[in-house]
Every structure is written in structure tokens, then in C-alpha cells.
Amino acid sequence: MVAQVHPSPPEAEVVRLHRPVHEAYDVERVRCDFPILARPVRGRPLVYLDSAATTQKPRPVVEAMARFFDQENANVHRGVHFLSERATEAYEGARERVRRFLNARQASELVFVRGTTEALNLVAFTFGRARVGPGDEVLVSAMEHHSNIVPWQMLCEERRAKLVVAPIDDRGVLLLDELERRLGPRTRVLAVTHVSNALGTVNPVKRIVEIAHAHEVPVVVDGAQGAPHLPADVQDLDCDFYAFSGHKIYGPTGIGVLYGKAEHLEAMPPWQGGGDMILSVTFEKTTYNRIPYRFEAGTPNMAGAVGLAASLDWLAALPLEAARAHEEALLAYGTEVLSSVPGLRIVGTAPDKVAVLSFVFEDIHPHDIGTVLDREGIAVRTGHHCAQPLMQRLGLQATVRASLGLYNTRGELDALKVGLEKVRRMFA
């Protein structure tokens, strides 16, 4: 999809920036990397509109993991033998790959975890537990996923602290002045999502961090939906923590990343105890390993880390601006298509959104809509999207959510519209 050019790096950047967007991004070519997209579902071509739940995996990711198992597998950080050395190189190479992706200052600021949920739990129960005491407050937004609510709620219960919520408006936009008003003298942590999984709202994280830091409050960012769509430069955002999952960014399940500023990670107590997180153990005393290993007890998900690195390589090889423009164009087209369906209301109309289209349709229950669409080969998510407080705020029980990825096409959004007409015929 990109012409073979081998100029020096600065020239390459220039070439990329000036290439017309529509020429640079070939979605059919991108789809070829995903064999699953070619399989029929229920006798029809698959229309996969559930990438916010999990993305499909491009071939290079699957191949990198297979290669690791076939050629390099051994336990890391332990053996003196050849394969252990190779596995350690692969695993630590993946950490360095993630460092470049997030533009962290050093690779030791990246902790490999199972996913965003585990990352947020880790922060809550190390950093949070050390910082939050009786009468203190933890601030979250009204649009958080359960995984950025429940760990903080558990912590607040344990520490007899208070969970405070920053409100949103009816479009699903976080109210920054209301957020700032809630940053009080007892606020110890602000936990906020980069992008809403249910609505697609993009939060101005950089601005939020500035506001919070002015009140000396550290910021934990849930990047599960942000990292797959937006630049996640942790130095630019200046957030204290940033968490994301491999499987939502074209990588495998079971691997995710917690970024934490070194000064925080150094000061944090360990989380889980076990092998690899120690320097020495006696029955009297254990000395903990340096960061990030202090937070990686047990044999890690080595193949997962390799797969994640491969997914970041795969992304980096795409013409990035054109890829983002493709997603933006899909969002605009999808918004237009769905808006033309009588009786359909899009939920989440923030001016700054990623390609997530949440909606309700007549008074037909989203579950019934999902079942009928499924029979047309169309995969959407229905329900509360693990954001029940957000649904309550919006006065809804559930929505249908079509979430898009780099492989989706306009034709698939047209298919969604046709499917919805079938839903109407069945239930109207």
C-alpha cells in the first residue's frame, strides 16, 4: 500500500505527511492481513463491528507468536541457556517496543500485566492504598468503565475514603469546570478514561492532567480505548499512569501494559509476591527487585508480549495519518447513515469522538436488535457496556454499539443499515 522508498529518515517523514490521504490508505489491503474477516458467519459475509470489545488480529501478530513458540520459547530472566537468553531478549524487546509506542522515558516505566483491568487494580492497590486514607477522596468521571470504578470503590471501602464523580452532559462530554470543582484538598487520585468505551467520547487528557496537577493530584488514565485510536504520548500527556490492553489494539488477549512515572513506581510497594519480583528471599526478610520487575511476579506472558510488540509494529507500518483519517471518515459516514434511519437515536454525540456508534432504535430492546443483526452476519455489542453508572446517567438500560477498526468499510455500515431495516420489519 506504500511505495517502496528508502530515503533518510527525515525525508521519509516528509513523504508521509504530504501523501494524499485517500491514496495512502488501502482498506482492502489492510483487510487481507485479517483472515477472519473473510470467513462467512451464519452463511453471510462477516461484518465485524465490535472492535471496542476486542479487535481482530493481523497475521503478523499470530505469526510472531507462533515463531516465538516454535523457535524461542523458554522462561525469561532465569536460565543461563541459549533459549532463555533469546526469550528474555524477545520479552524485553517487546517492552522497549511499548516504550517507543508510548514515548516513555525509559523501558523500566512499563509493567506488563494481563490487561487494563489488572493495570488499574495494580495502581489502586499499591499507589492508591499507600496514598488514600480515611476521609480522603478519589475522583473518577461519570463515563468510566467498571474497571476504572470498582477497584477505586474497593479501595475507598477499605480505606474509608470517598469516591467522587465528575459529571458529564447529555452528549457525553466531561464537564471540566465541574471536574475542577471536585478537586479538593482531600483528593488523592484522579482516575479518568482517555476514551469512553460506550460512547466514543475523547477526553482532553492533557488538559485534565494540567488541571489536576495544578491541584497536586496525580492522574491515572484508562487508555484501553484511547491507545488503539489516538496518540498516547505519555510525556506529552504528562499523566502519572496510563494503562492499555493488547487485545484492543490488534494484539493478543492476556497482555496489557501499565505505564507509571519512574518516581511513582520506585516508591510503590509490590503488589503480588512470587518469583522474579525479588532480589533475595530468606524466611526473615525479602528484598524486592527493581522496577518494573517488582510488579511482575511469576512467569510472565512472554508470547503475549511478543504478540503485542508485533501489533505495534503492524500499526507503525501503516500510513498513520491516513489510517486515522480513514477511521474519522468511517465515523462521519456511519453517523450520517445511522442518522438517516427513522426512529434511531445516536447515544454519545460529543464533538470529539473516536469511531464508536452507540444507539437506541425505536423501543426495540438492544438484545433483540443484536440477535437479528447476528443472523445477518453483523457483530455488534448490546447491553450496558460495563458502564452501568453511565447508562443510568443517560436514562438508558442498554444500547447497541457498533465500534469500528482500521479494517472496516463504508459497505459494512450500509449493511448495518439494511440489517436495521430488517429489525424494524420484525418488531415494528
Added chain:
Amino acid sequence: MSSELDDLYQDVILDHGRKPRNFRKIEGANRQAEGLNPLCGDHFKLYLKLDGDRIEDIAFDGSGCAISKASASLMTSAIKGKTVAEAEAMFARFHTLVTEGPDKVSMADLGKLAALSGVCEFPTRVKCASLVWHALKSALASQPTVVTTE
């Protein structure tokens, strides 16, 4: 439209989903239970008036998808006036119907519940159809607690 889909959303189901029977609160109910499906947010309250061993009145309110609402409507219609033992036997037949299929149960014994015969082809929807039945079981066992299908 696939025929499995037509089997799931039979006219009886669509009718009961749109116009559920026994959709009200019973004042003075002496048994009560809630059914909650955390996956999709379906939430029903079930009210019973038990006279000794007989279900004198039964009704429900709340909200949910067409399948869960129709199932609640059909269930309340089917067991009103029945004894607890008869209701439990009905539950067993219903359960076999939605998990194993119409071949495994006598359709004549099911009455209108037979309209739920298409559910077994949709494993993700069995929970919807079962929700209110689990609430019934909980109400009959005098455990006025929220039951979930998760």
C-alpha cells in the same frame, strides 16, 4: 430472514413482548422476587399471592427484551391457579425445552409455553427466557432476594 429467527420470534412471542399479560404490581403479594440479568440490564419484579399451596395470583413488572418479557408473560399466564408442585413441574419442562430442544419434551404438556421452542437454537438467549423462571423459583422458596442469570 432465517427460519431460526422466525422460530425464535414467533408471533406469540412478539405479541406477548409487545403486550405482556399480568404486567402489573400485586398489592398485598405475599411472595416477591427480582430477576436481574447483569449482562443486558433486564430487570423484572415478580409478585405472587399464594393461598396455601395454590398460586392464586401472579404478576410482574420491570423491563427487558422481547424474549424475557414474553417469557414472563407466558409463564404468569401458565401457572396462575396452579399448585406449587404443578408450577415446579412446568419449570422443569420449560427448562428442558429451552436447553435441550422441543424434541425432548411433550409439546402438549407445554401449552402456550411451546412458543419458546426456538430459544434452544440461540444459546445466548436462554438466559433471557429463563430469567423470570429463576425469579419464580426464588419466590416460591421464600427467598425474597434478587436472582441473576449470571
